[in-house]
Amino acid sequence: MIRYAVLGSGSSGNAYVFSDGADSIIVDNGFSRAELIRRCDAAGADWDTVRAVFVTHMHPDHCRGVGTLARKDGFPVFISAVAGKLCTPELARMAVPGGQLNTIDEGEERPVGGFRVRCFYTSHDSSGSVGYRIDHKQGCFCIVTDTGCFDERMVGAALESDVLFLESNYEPRMLKSGPYPPPLKKRIDGRFGHLSNEQAKDFLVRCGFYRDPGTDIQGQLCYNQPDCRVRRVYLVHLSSTNNSVELLRSRYSSLGDRLYVCPKGEMACGVLGGQ
Ligand SMILES: [Zn+2]
Numbered sequence: 472m473i474r475y476a477v478l479g480s481g482s483s484g485n486a487y488v489f490s491d492g493a494d495s496i497i498v499d500n501g502f503s504r505a506e507l508i509r510r511c512d513a514a515g516a517d518w519d520t521v522r523a524v525f526v527t528h529m530h531p532d533h534c535r536g537v538g539t540l541a542r543k544d545g546f547p548v549f550i551s552a553v554a555g556k557l558c559t560p561e562l563a564r565m566a567v568p569g570g571q572l573n574t575i576d577e578g579e580e581r582p583v584g585g586f587r588v589r590c591f592y593t594s595h596d597s598s599g600s601v602g603y604r605i606d607h608k609q610g611c612f613c614i615v616t617d618t619g620c621f622d623e624r625m626v627g628a629a630l631e632s633d634v635l636f637l638e639s640n641y642e643p644r645m646l647k648s649g650p651y652p653p654p655l656k657k658r659i660d661g662r663f664g665h666l667s668n669e670q671a672k673d674f675l676v677r678c679g680f681y682r683d684p685g686t687d688i689q690g691q692l693c694y695n696q697p698d699c700r701v702r703r704v705y706l707v708h709l710s711s712t713n714n715s716v717e718l719l720r721s722r723y724s725s726l727g728d729r730l731y732v733c734p735k736g737e738m739a740c741g742v743l744g745g746q
């Protein structure tokens with residue numbers, strides 16, 4: 472059985488944990504060490520089993536707490552090969568001790584205990600940003616966040632996962648009429664920004680979620696594709712200013728508990744596989 476959790480998502484801090492009881496991996500840490508340990512504990516992941524930290528990209532809400540973990544706990548840290556080449560100032564700030572910083576590139580696989588981790592590049596304004604696919608004999612997870620658009624590689628990784636963590640950052644009309652200054656609006660809905668609710672929905676359709684013509688008037692999606700492996704979707708990295716948890720929950724109500732909307736900053740825990 473794998474215990475997994477969104478330990479937090481959105482601009483206040485991002486982190487995920489995946490644990491099979493013997494080994495655990497963390498993806499991103501935008502929290503203090505104490506807060507991350509508290510959240511792992513609440514998710515049922517034993518801190519003593521944490522073996523490695525994987526980083527999606529160098530924005531502070533994803534990596535501000537990574538250096539501390541490397542220095543205090545001695546965890547190896549993995550960043551993408553491109554980030555390793557291009558993010559010199561960010562890496563200097565992160566201050567991972569020599570020898571503990573590792574890279575992973577598309578097409579490579581990093582084994583950690585019973586987990587096998589692969590990455591795919593995303594389209595974001597942080598050099599070498601990636602999403603991750605995490606395989607285990609008990610099941611497969613995929614994280615697709617912080618990307619202004621998606622492509623076949625991301626869809627391909629998601630299609631093979633049992634649990635998908637997908638960014639659904641903003642509702643386009645709320646961003647448009649909202650309080651953000653124009654350059655920030657442009658950044659968010661640009662090619663190197665974030666996935667909108669519409670893009671996330673298109674992504675789910677590509678993953679085999681069926682757009683039922685009978686219910687599409689309300690924008691509802693159904694789950695009746697026999698070849699769709701994704702059993703559970705977590706919509707994450709929601710903006711609290713330009714999005715609405717209630718709106719998304721009602722829009723996806725036909726999916727029942729197959730889809731969970733994670734409010735910014737909050738945890739969401741789950742289990743996958745048998746004993
Ligand atoms: Zn980012």
Ligand SMILES: [Zn+2]
Binds near residue numbers: 481482485530617708
């Ligand atoms: Zn982010």
